[in-house]
Amino acid sequence: MDDKLFLMIPGPTPIPERALLAMAKAPVGHRSSEFAKIMEEVSENLRWLHQTTGDVITLASSGTGAIEAAIVNACSPGDRVLIGANGKFGERWVEVAKVFGLQIELISAPYGQALSTEAFRIALEADTEKTIKAVILTHNETSTGVTNDLETIAGYIRAHGEAVSIVDAVTSLGATNVPVDAWGLDFVGSGSQKAYMIPPGLAFLSVSEKGWKACERSTMPRFYFDLRQYRKALKKNNTPFTTPVNLVYALQVTLQMLKAEGLEPLFNRHAHLRDATRAALRALGLNLFNPDDASASAAITAVLPPSEIPCAKLRSTMKKHFDIVIAGGQGEMESSIVRFGHLGFVSGRDIVTGIAALEGSLHILGYDHFAKGSGVTAALDVLAS
C-alpha cells in the first residue's frame, strides 16, 4: 500500500510526527544567535543523554564519520591499537584503522557472539610498556544484535591508563545505559537515525578530557574531522562548518521527548521491547542468532528463519502483505538472518504488530510449525509484566 511502509530496521528508525514537522520549517542561519540558542539547549541535552559533563560534538556525517573522527584525532600514524570485532561494524573499524596506518592487534569473536572481556584484560595487562594507544570497539554490534560488555572492558582500559577508548555506540547510545563519565569512556560515537529518533545526517561524538589530550598529541592529518575545531566552535554553541540546521530542529524536539521520558524508563523500555521480541521468536520455535540473553541487544534482534524459507522471501512477504520492513543480515550473515529493529520511537504496539506480521508471513510461506498466535501471546505476556 503506497506510503504505508513501517520500518522495523536498525535505522532509520520511526520518527515522531512532531520531529518530522519540526524539520519542515525554514532554516535560520547557522551562524545566528537564534541557532546558537537552539544548539545550547541541544548540547545540554546531549550531555544529559551521554551522562557526561564533557563535550559532545555534533558532526554533519553518518555514524561512520564520527568513529573515523575519533580514530584520526586520537591516533597518530603507526600507533598500536587494540580492536574488538564481532560483526560488520567491528570489521569496518579495522578497515579504517588500516587505511590510516595503525598497527592493529585484533580481538575477534564469531558473528553472533560477544567479545571476550578476558581477551581485553590479558592484552591490556600484557602491555606493560603502554604501547597500545587506543582500544576501538563496538558496544552494540548492529549487524548481529550482540551487545559487548563495555563496562567491564572500559575498566580494563582505565586500568591500562595510557590507551583511550573509542566506542561505536551507534545503536546503543539512548537505547541502553552508556554512562560516559562513570565508565570513563573517551570517545563515544553515535548517529541521529537510531535512538535519537530523527532522520540520518547528524553524528555525535563525546570526548573526554583524556580524549582531548590525545587529540592535541595526534599528528594525523585531518580537517573536516578535526575535533579541535569543533570544540572551539562548541564553546560558542556553534559548529566550524555548516550544520544541517533542520535536522537540529528535529533533534531539539526529540531530545526534549527523551528527557521527559527519563534515562531509566528509556533503557527499561528498550529492554522490555527486546525481551518481548525474544520471547515471541522463541515461542514460534525460531532460533535467535544470539541465544545468550546476557549479551542480547536492546536495539536489534537477529533471528534465523526456518531453513526452508530464504531470508529475502520472508522480508518481501512481510513487506508485501503487511507493509513492514525488517532488515536482512550484513557481512558474512547477509543471507542467513533477518533483523528486527526495536530502537528509538518504538512501543509495545509495534512489537506486537511486527510479531503478528511475522506469524502471518510464515503461514503465507507455508510454515506452520507453531501454534497460531503463540508469538503474539508471548510478546503480550512480557509486555504485560
Add this chain to the structure above:
Amino acid sequence: MDDKLFLMIPGPTPIPERALLAMAKAPVGHRSSEFAKIMEEVSENLRWLHQTTGDVITLASSGTGAIEAAIVNACSPGDRVLIGANGKFGERWVEVAKVFGLQIELISAPYGQALSTEAFRIALEADTEKTIKAVILTHNETSTGVTNDLETIAGYIRAHGEAVSIVDAVTSLGATNVPVDAWGLDFVGSGSQKAYMIPPGLAFLSVSEKGWKACERSTMPRFYFDLRQYRKALKKNNTPFTTPVNLVYALQVTLQMLKAEGLEPLFNRHAHLRDATRAALRALGLNLFNPDDASASAAITAVLPPSEIPCAKLRSTMKKHFDIVIAGGQGEMESSIVRFGHLGFVSGRDIVTGIAALEGSLHILGYDHFAKGSGVTAALDVLAS
C-alpha cells in the same frame, strides 16, 4: 516578529514550501529499492545541473567536506598544487592543502578582486616538467562576491594536461554557468543549502574520468571521504554510508523545479537579480565591494555601508525593523562589508523587499544621502528590463 525572519544570506537560502514539506515524511531505508529509485532520479538530475555525463557524488557533509574529499582523493602527500585564493574560502583550501602535506604554490588576489587568469597561465606553462598535480580554486568567492574566470583558467589547466582541476563551486553551481564537461572540470564541489534550495547537510562533487584516474593513483589515506566507495555505490543508486534520506526527499523536489525552469532561465534569473541589486546599491550611492561588473557574483553582492554606520548596526536594524537577515563579512573583511545573498529560491520580489528594507534601515540610522525610493526604483527598472 517571531518566526518572520527572511534570510538574504549566501546560505542557508530560502526553501520552497514543497521542499520543506517533502522533508516532513518518514524516511524509507537508505538501502531500500524505494530509495534507490529516488537516488536514480536525483543522480540523473544532478548530472543535468552539472552539465556532465560523468558521476556526481552525494556526500553527507558540508561543502567543505566535498572540497576536502576532492583534495584527499586527487592528491598524494607531497604533491605540488597550485591554489588560487582571493577570499576566505580560497584561504580555507590553502589550509586544507597544508594539513594534508601538499606543496603549495599560491596565486592570490586581494579580497574583492578576481584572480589573475594570466598568473595561472604563466604558472602552468612554466611547469614543463608537469610537477603540478592539481589546481584548486574557488569559482565564486562567497566571502566577497567575486566570481573568478573559471572558463579561462580551466583552459590553461587542460593545456597543462597533467594537473586536475578542483573547483569550489559551492555558490556558483546552479546560479551561474558551470558546464563541467565542456570546460573539462575534474572535481566540482557544491553544497545543498545554496542554489539547490534545500537545507544544509548534503554536498555534491562531480568527478571526471581524469579525476577518477587521479583517485586511483592517490596514496592519501581516506575512508569516509574515499570517493571510490561512493562511485561503486552510485552504480547501484546508493551511497556507501547512511545518507540523509529526508534531505534527499527535498532535493528530489527542488531538482525537479530547477529542471522545469531550465538552465538558461536559471542562470539568467540569477544574473538579473544580481544586476538589480547592484543598480539599486549604486543608486543609493553606496560602494560595491567588487565594483567590477565582469566578475560580479550572480549569488552574492557585498557592499560597504556608509562609513558612519557600522556593519553590525546596519544588519541588526534590518533584522529588527524588517525581519531580514543579511550577512556580515568574513575573514579580514568581517566588520567592513555586508553581503546580500540572491541565490537559490529568490525572485525579483525579494530584491525589491531587501532594497526597500535597506533604504528604511539607512534612514532609521540617520543616513539620508540618497533620494528616498531611488534604490527600489533602480532595482525595479532592471527587473523590468
